[in-house]
Amino acid sequence: MFTAKDERTALEAVPEGLFIDGQWRPAASGGTFPVEDPSTGQVVAEVSDGSAQDAQDALGAAHRAGPAWASTPPRERGEILRRAYQALVDRTEELALVMTLEMGKPLDHSRSEIAYAAEFFRWFSEEAVRVRGDWLVAPDGRGRLLTMRQPVGSCLFVTPWNFPIAMGTRKIGPALAAGCTVVIKPAALTPLSMLSLARILEDAGLPAGVLNVVTTSSSGRTLEPLYGDGRLRKLSFTGSTEVGRSLYARAAEGVLRISMELGGNAPFLVFADADLDAAVDGAVQAKMRNVGEACTAANRFHVESEVAGEFSRRLAERLEAMKVGRGTEAGVEVGPLVDEATRDKVDELVRDAVGRGAEVLTGGEAISGPGHFYRPTVLGSVPGGSRLLSEEVFGPVAPVVSFETEEEAVRAANDTEFGLVAYVYTSDLKRAIRVIEGLETGMVGLNRGLVSNPAAPFGGVKSSGIGREGGREGIEEYLETKYVAIDL
Numbered sequence: 394m395f396t397a398k399d400e401r402t403a404l405e406a407v408p409e410g411l412f413i414d415g416q417w418r419p420a421a422s423g424g425t426f427p428v429e430d431p432s433t434g435q436v437v438a439e440v441s442d443g444s445a446q447d448a449q450d451a452l453g454a455a456h457r458a459g460p461a462w463a464s465t466p467p468r469e470r471g472e473i474l475r476r477a478y479q480a481l482v483d484r485t486e487e488l489a490l491v492m493t494l495e496m497g498k499p500l501d502h503s504r505s506e507i508a509y510a511a512e513f514f515r516w517f518s519e520e521a522v523r524v525r526g527d528w529l530v531a532p533d534g535r536g537r538l539l540t541m542r543q544p545v546g547s548c549l550f551v552t553p554w555n556f557p558i559a560m561g562t563r564k565i566g567p568a569l570a571a572g573c574t575v576v577i578k579p580a581a582l583t584p585l586s587m588l589s590l591a592r593i594l595e596d597a598g599l600p601a602g603v604l605n606v607v608t609t610s611s612s613g614r615t616l617e618p619l620y621g622d623g624r625l626r627k628l629s630f631t632g633s634t635e636v637g638r639s640l641y642a643r644a645a646e647g648v649l650r651i652s653m654e655l656g657g658n659a660p661f662l663v664f665a666d667a668d669l670d671a672a673v674d675g676a677v678q679a680k681m682r683n684v685g686e687a688c689t690a691a692n693r694f695h696v697e698s699e700v701a702g703e704f705s706r707r708l709a710e711r712l713e714a715m716k717v718g719r720g721t722e723a724g725v726e727v728g729p730l731v732d733e734a735t736r737d738k739v740d741e742l743v744r745d746a747v748g749r750g751a752e753v754l755t756g757g758e759a760i761s762g763p764g765h766f767y768r769p770t771v772l773g774s775v776p777g778g779s780r781l782l783s784e785e786v787f788g789p790v791a792p793v794v795s796f797e798t799e800e801e802a803v804r805a806a807n808d809t810e811f812g813l814v815a816y817v818y819t820s821d822l823k824r825a826i827r828v829i830e831g832l833e834t835g836m837v838g839l840n841r842g843l844v845s846n847p848a849a850p851f852g853g854v855k856s857s858g859i860g861r862e863g864g865r866e867g868i869e870e871y872l873e874t875k876y877v878a879i880d881l
């Protein structure tokens with residue numbers, strides 16, 4: 394248990410200012426903006442409000458640091474990441490507390506995120522020394538074809554509030570391993586975790602300018618001049634499809650390399666032949682991790698009609714038993730939603746479904762303040778056309794719909810513009826393979842409610858994005874291929 398004094402100590406350890414060219418400095422304007430605790434609405438910190446000038450300074454620093462960082466021995470780059478991995482692990486408690494204070498999720502969820510985030514640094518510290526090219530005898534035998542891999546250059550990262558550190562390390566790890574330099578802009582709702590992460594990398598020996606952090610309350614205006622700036626070579630964004638789409642268009646100005654991790658609308662399929670206990674456990678995990686505020690969150694449950702009633706009843710029992718409260722309190726499993734707008738959107742989607750005839754099996758309403766709490770909710774017999782089947786819920790709400798045939802299940806699963814992840818519960822191997830091959834998603838959880846793993850390629854298809862983070866593929870996003878024609 395943490396005391397109010399622990400909270401103050403953890404917040405005081407967060408560095409102040411923007412981190413540009415190895416210096417912690419105030420915003421050019423001198424302004425700041427507040428960060429709130431979503432469980433109380435209280436301001437917990439003020440952070441520097443960066444502007445376009447600060448962003449350009451940061452890009453200048455990244456650009457200047459580029460050549461020396463690219464020629465730093467890969468082992469040295471890897472060892473800095475390895476030290477930062479260790480520091481994240483060693484400082485988990487303090488970092489988890491800060492994360493919970495700014496974002497609201499229960500402490501155990503913050504701890505899991507930090508463990509997950511740290512693993513990207515460990516993984517990419519190992520990948521730094523495994524970048525290789527190719528050598529080929531030209532088909533006519535008269536020359537040799539050499540391909541080499543080089544860092545892309547300066548990158549701009551824009552990250553969301555739902556995983557304030559992991560969405561950073563998943564980009565920073567491979568970029569630094571590859572020899573790229575970075576400007577990162579964390580979400581305005583959760584800047585503190587990223588500032589702490591920058592301090593950890595600084596302490597781990599990262600040279601000045603290799604990583605720069607610009608916090609701002611006006612991301613659009615602040616980043617505006619960067620997209621067409623010739624010093625920028627890559628944009629990697631994690632966030633909503635709406636904002637991602639507009640940044641994708643902006644990236645065309647500089648013909649930037651891009652990676653986009655966007656919204657999801659994960660279907661969770663349960664066949665009658667599935668192990669129902671495992672399916673319910675997986676459903677709780679896929680729905681309630683991060684209070685439902687995850688791009689991988691199960692958005693809709695499609696359950697074969699024979700078991701739909703039983704599955705819904707058991708899921709409702711589990712969600713009803715979960716303890717809701719301030720994330721810092723012992724035993725709390727469900728924290729507040731990040732802000733009022735997020736909670737109101739969740740409530741709106743639930744009302745829409747109930748208005749069309751969905752049955753409330755548990756929850757179905759907001760909890761009055763302070764804080765933006767919503768009761769864990771299961772809705773049964775949700776009619777087609779309900780908005781929460783096609784829109785991203787981003788909260789603790791599980792709509793259940795039934796299906797009759799495998800074809801119908803796959804069709805329903807794919808009936809969305811999104812394609813990040815799908816979950817499939819069945820004990821029939823042939824069916825599993827058929828269904829997996831038919832799903833239009835970048836990832837599938839087979840009899841598992843959690844897919845995220847730093848050693849695996851995370852990413853989506855369709856409107857869920859472009860590119861992969863983690864795995865062997867992760868570092869590819871930060872490498873260019875240079876081909877050399879050699880005459881003999």
Ligand code: NAP
Nearest residue numbers: 552553554579580581612613632633636654655656657688
């Ligand atoms: P968001 O509103 O798109 O914000 C994401 C980031 O973009 C924030 O840093 C935000 O800054 C910034 N931003 C907003 N407008 C911008 C603009 N005009 N120009 C430049 N930057 C801008 O998304 P969110 O609400 O924070 O996050 C939730 C979304 O992220 C969900 O859709 C979720 O599915 C998605 N997500 C996807 C993945 C994945 O890997 N596929 C992972 C996590 C989350 P401000 O904070 O200043 O608004």
Ligand code: MG
Nearest residue numbers: 554580632633
């Ligand atoms: Mg937002």
